[in-house]
Amino acid sequence: YVEFCKTTFPADLDLRGIRLVLDCAHGANYKVAPMIFGELGATLDLLGAEPNGININDQVGSTHPEALRAAVLRTGADMGIAFDGDGDRLLLVDDRGELLDGDEILWLLARNMCQNGGLSGVVGTVMSNLALEQALAGCGVPMLRTPVGDRYVLEAMRRHGYPLGGESSGHIITPANTTGDGILAALRILAILRRSGVALAALREGYSAFPQVLKSVRMAGAQTLLDQSSAHQLIADAEDRLGGSGRLLVRPSGTEPVLRIMVEAASADMAADVAAALTSGLTKLALAGAVPRPRN
Known part of the structure; x- marks a missing residue:
């Protein structure tokens, strides 16, 4: 699995010079996430990487991003990544300590796809923020909404032939990763970051979620x-x-x-x-x- 994840990152890029804070939620990613990002060259600070069998998601991970935000600001990291306990979703924190939810992560991925070959459409849910729908419309990309649940997102993607979908909670779904994988989604964002040469806070400028x-x-x-x-x-x-x-x-x-x-x-x-x-x-x-x- 570690080697597979690394192969999804562009071969001409690495993470040397990037500092990341990983919050593994005392869960499934506690061991493999540091291996993957570390072997790609990133400098790491870890939270939620000491599972004891009962502390999974306990005040850590994507449902409790407060400690991650503080750690990013304290360490001067380029980005923070919070996984949930089973590792199928993520939230991000930018270099200014601001949180990016699944909608904004989906927007960054969608915009990059639009700029590199086009995007036929995106699937969100009834809970996806209106800002995502409007941002996609500004690029000429239609967005479908489904009931909450990654199974419904995937069904709609297959039915309409759309290559990208996700939920506000941080599930990101592609045809190649139909169950959601927080590590793979984070690697895709990091590849965009490396290609752009700008900080995450700058990369996300222009997107503003509706209250x-x-x-x-x-x-x-x-x-x-x-x-x-x-x-x-x-x-x-x-x-x-x-x-x-x-x-x-x-x-x-x-x-x-x-x-x-x-x-x-x-x-x-x-x-x-x-x-x-x-x-x-x-x-x-x-x-x-x-x-x-x-x-x-």
Whole structure:
């Protein structure tokens, strides 16, 4: 596996002179990631590389990037890479300590493909930030949205013949790597970085994610609520407030009795206001008897 990963990195490039902080989440990549990036020449600082059988993802990895951001700033690293416990996704931290989620990683890969031969399309999910869709549209690249889940992303890629897909959480999928692999995705970004000759903070300039607010309302029968005309009106009113400069998603959780509300807007204040008003309205509707209350 180590040798395979190294062969995906351009033969005329290496990582000498690059300093990386790797957060391996005390998980699957704790041993192979340092080997791969180290053998390519990078100077490494490690976090989350001491698994004991119970500490996987414990305040480390892609779900807890705070320590990685601090380590990048402390060490003066060129980039930080945070994997999750099983190694199939990643988040990045640039040389200024700023976080790049899966949407922005997908954008960097897509833009590079556009500049080097073209790109037929990209598959994201219903949770992918509106900024990604708009950035791709600016390059003439269509984006499809699927339900959350890498299986749905892959199905859509195959159905439409698109060579790139991913999720905000950091799953990056290509036809050659259909299950997602954080190390391979990181190597692709590093190759772009080396070719460009600029720092990651400079490479990502021009992309600005829409502020996003997520809310959860605990209730049984969330779909029943969403079928009510009064709920339709609340959602329509929220969309009118966004005025075409944002996006919202209201859906039942697939795993628990919870209604999920996501709002993106051009400003953080607008996103927060619309999310709060919609959450309040739907909660009042549920309490008024439109749906049963969940059992504890």
